[in-house]
Amino acid sequence: MEANGEMGLIGENFDSGLMGRMRDDDFESRSGSENFDASGDEFDAGDDHQQNKRKKKYHRHTPQQIQELENFFKECPHPDEKQRADLSKKLGLENKQVKFWFQNRRTQMKTQLERHENMILRQENEKLRAENSVMKEAMANPICSNCGGPAIPGQISMEEHQIRIENARLKEELARVCTLSNKFLGRPVSALTGMSMQNPNAGFEFGMGRNGIVGPSNFNMSLPMGFDMGDGVMGAPPSNSVMRSPMGMIGNDAQQERAVLIEIALAAMDELIKMTEPDTHLWIKSPDNGKEMLNHDEYARIGSPFNSPKPNGFVTEATRETGLLYTNSAALAEIFMDADRWSEMFPCMIAHAATLDVLTNGIGGTRNGSMQVMHAEIQLPSPFVPVRQYRFLRFCKQHAEGVWAVVDASIDFGRNGPNGNPYMSSKKLPSGCILQDMSNGFCKITYVDHSQYDESAVHQIFRPMVNSGIAFGAHRWVATLQRHCESLAILMSPVSSDESAVMSPQGKRSMSKLAQRMTDYFWSGVCPSSACKWDMLHINNMGTSDVRIMSRKISDPSGENHSIVLSAATSVWMPLSRQRVFDFLRDARLRGEWDVLSGGGSMQEMVHIATGQAIGNSVSILGANTAANGNEGNRLYLQDSWTDSSGSMIVYSPINMDSLSLVMSGGDSSSVALSPSGFSILPDGHSSNNNIVGTSSDGSSSSGSDNDNGGCLLTAGLQMVLTNVQSSKLTNDSVDTINDLIACTVQKIKDALGVA
Structure with missing residues (x-):
């Protein structure tokens, strides 16, 4: 009756569908501590006399039964038939009694909620009445249009008049802030x-x-x-600017x-900070591979201001990963806030990055409190996955001694479709890392990546990998960072145990820098971005629709002679493990089995510079085996290869002896001409072993358990330079040639590995 009384107070605001919602479980509201039995005949409209004769048999539950039912209700308000049967057996009740108890208990909760809502509506009603009285009183007096006060001079003081004007101005500013x-x-x-x-x-x-x-x-x-x-304050411009x-x-x-x-x-x-807490309920273990997945129900419960509805066709990707790095937190925070150094730290992930604006510079000459607007393009080495383009706000904060946090959040979101646009529509929700120095000299990183993206822009064979978070998630960020730190530690070490010990440290760094430039140039021809301008060729008569071909024009310093660079790339699924494909492609002795330009002969590794502890992480110089190739012993290749838990990569380019001598002596390698080609081998997203990101006890990355039961995604890319081109138009013969070369290369790899 109390609830009915309150319902009458809300007048015309009464929801006519409320009673229908209260009966959605086909029951009437009663106390949750008692039930009654009644057959279906009792509700027969044509048997009123029998209905009046019969009496409902009430059953009052014991306190122990009610306590058990209440405890179960807290966990599951809507038990299924099996759960009700278990409860009835445990408590000595009939299944029907348990069912009616839960129905009545849900009704109680609805009634309490409605009572609370009615109380709020009553308060709002009183507030409106009070405002109505004030408005009636105000209508009797003239009002100043500037400040809202009485227009007749002398009725208010000058101080009150100024306060009213300031209040009106603040309301306008608040409206602008809400709009922004x-x-x-x-x-x-x-x-x-x-x-x-x-x-x-x-x-x-x-x-x-x-x-x-x-x-x-x-x-x-x-x-x-x-x-x-x-x-x-904190780097903000002064008021006179x-x-x-x-x-x-x-x-x-x-x-x-x-x-x-x-x-x-x-x-x-x-x-x-909430998402990186170790014991938070925001993450749950996946039953498939044991990886952490975002608990979307818990995320919705915390009331995140960033949890807005996704656009149609968009999916959410959320991952978390922890690892150890051989560096310190302050140095990493400094690198994250420098766009150029940040790009160098993730060379195969970040195609382009720039700082657009600095909001705050930090405190005391450090990055603590630094805040800036940045632009970044994140890539996956395949032509079938468009680059993700973000404009985001980056904020760096020191929470304690040796504990830093860096967070990103998108502030500008445009739906750039895949048709004619190389970028994938995406949005970065709060993502970033917590960096904490450890007592053993390592730095612990906890990385969270939380994004939304347009799934329709991703090729079908890459969707499992992208959806699993392997492509752009926290696992790849941490694995890449671990490999980069490991490579720097090895290159900077004065002690070397490989064949490059005779080379000076300057020579090793120059070789590594050249190899990185070669790799960056190669990926720019596989994943088009703003870092390097390419023109997409839409050719319908190639016969192989899955090969992407692009071109770009270059000129010599004089500007008279023009050359055109053709780049072709494609991706295929291989029913083999990543490790097997990687070992085959990086073995110089087996190169003749797939390299159509090597003349079918084997090659040998002449120079080896280790860039990691894993076998195959190195920069090498490959030379033709003179015993097998006769007079072709002058053919040289610069090769860069690496593997970690996120994927593997092999990039190579012809290089002449003069350029090699210059680089090995520590000279400037920026003028060395390169024509790179290569491969990326990525997890396919299906096999559980593809999803493992391992970290050894010393902080180095490990590729996890890889076997022949899984599959991988092989991307092949090839660049060809057409010199002294007088016209900007390409001939069909050139396009057919590079298309046939890459198709033949992929087929030879399949044949050599026994893939049908």
């Missing part, structure tokens, strides 16, 4: 500041290491909306936009 926030996140800024308003000490807690990061912090930032943008925002706005709009960006950065950092 809605532009970046799809919701008003109040959704972000709600938690801060509920807890006035939220900003202080954040600076002192909230959410499990314990230790003092010297990053004493106040709440974002109180951030002073006009006094040069013209402020321009990362999106091109100026003046007050730019000032408000920067305030919104700071609000987004703090919210993103808060979410990253």
Whole structure:
């Protein structure tokens, strides 16, 4: 009756579908502690006399039975038939009694919720009545259009008049802030500041290491909306300068936009800390391979301001990975905030990166509190997966001594379709890493990658790999970073145990730099990005639709002679393990079995520079075996190869003896001409062994258990230079030639490995 009384208070706001929802379980509301038995005949409309005669048999449960039922209700409000049967057997009740108890208990909860909602509506009603009275009283007096106060002079003081004007101005600024926030996140800024308003000490807690990061912090930032943008605080421009925002706005709009960006950065950092906590319920183990998966129900429960509905056709990718690195947290944080050095640290992942704007420079000459807007293009070495393009906000913060955090969050999202556009439509939700120095000299990294992307842009054979998170997820970021740190440690070590011991350290670094330039140039011809301009050739009569062919024109320093570079690439699935395909392709003695340009002869490794502990991680010089090739002993190849848990790569290019001598002596390698070709071997996303990212006890990466039961994705790329081209038009013969070369190479690899 109390509930019915409250329902009457809401008048015309009463939801006519409410009673239908209350009866969605086909029962009427009663106490959860008692039930009654009634047959179906009792509800027969034509047998009223019998219905009145019969009495419902009530059963009051014992306190122990109610306690057991309540405990089970907390875990599962809607038990299935098997669960009800188990409960009835355990408690000595009939199945029907258990069913009615749960129905009645759910009704109680609905009634309580409706009672609470009615109370809120009653309060709103009283508030509206009070506002109505105020408005009626205000209508009797003239009002100033500027400040909202009485228009008759002398009725209000000058101080009150100024306060009213300031209040009106602040309301306009708040409206602009909400508009800008809605532009970046799809919701008003109040959704972000709600938690801060509920807890006035939220900003202080954040600076002192909230959410499990314990230790003092010297990053004493106040709440974002109180951030002073006009006094040069934390790197902000002074008030007498013209402020321009990362999106091109100026003046007050730019000032408000920067305030919104700071609000987004703090919210993103808060979410990253929650997602990297070791005992959080946000991650669950996958039953297939034991990897961590995002618990979407728990993520929705925490009320993330970034959890907005996905566009149609988009899927969510969320991964987390932990590893050890042979470096320190402060140095890594410095690299993450430098776009060029960040790109060098992930050479096969980042096609292009740039800093668009610096919002704050940090505190005390460090990166603590540094905040900037960046642009990045993330690639997977295959022409069948478009590059992901992000414009995002990056925020770096030191939470404690030896503990740093770097977080990214997209602030501009455009739906760039795959038709005619080399970029994949994607959005980065709060992602990043926690870096923590260890007592043994290593740095522990906990990496989280959380993105949404347009699945329709990905080729069918790559969708399992991309969906599993192997392609762009945290596992690949950590594995690449581990391999990079390991390579730097080996190249910088004064002690060498390989064949390159006779080469000077300057020579090894020069060879490594040339190999990296060769690899970057090769991937630019496989994954088109803004780093290198290529023109896509749409040719319909090639016969092989899965081969992507591009071209670009280059000129010599004089500008008179022109050359055209053709690049062809394709990807195929191989029913073999990554390790077997990698070992076959990197073996110089077996090169003649697949290299159509080697004349069918074998080659030998003349120079070997190790870049990692895994076999095959090296930069090599390959020379033709003179005993098998007669007078072709002058043919030389520069080869760069590596393998880790995320994939494997082999890139090679012809190189002449003069250029090799210059590089090995430590000379400048920037002018050495390269024409790279090569392969990437990636997990196919189906086999469980493809998903293992291992870390040895010393922090080096390991490729995990790889066997012949799995499959892999082989990408082959080939570049060909057409010199002294007078016209910018390509002939069909040139296109047919490079198409036949790559098709023949892939077929020879299949034949040599026994793949049908």
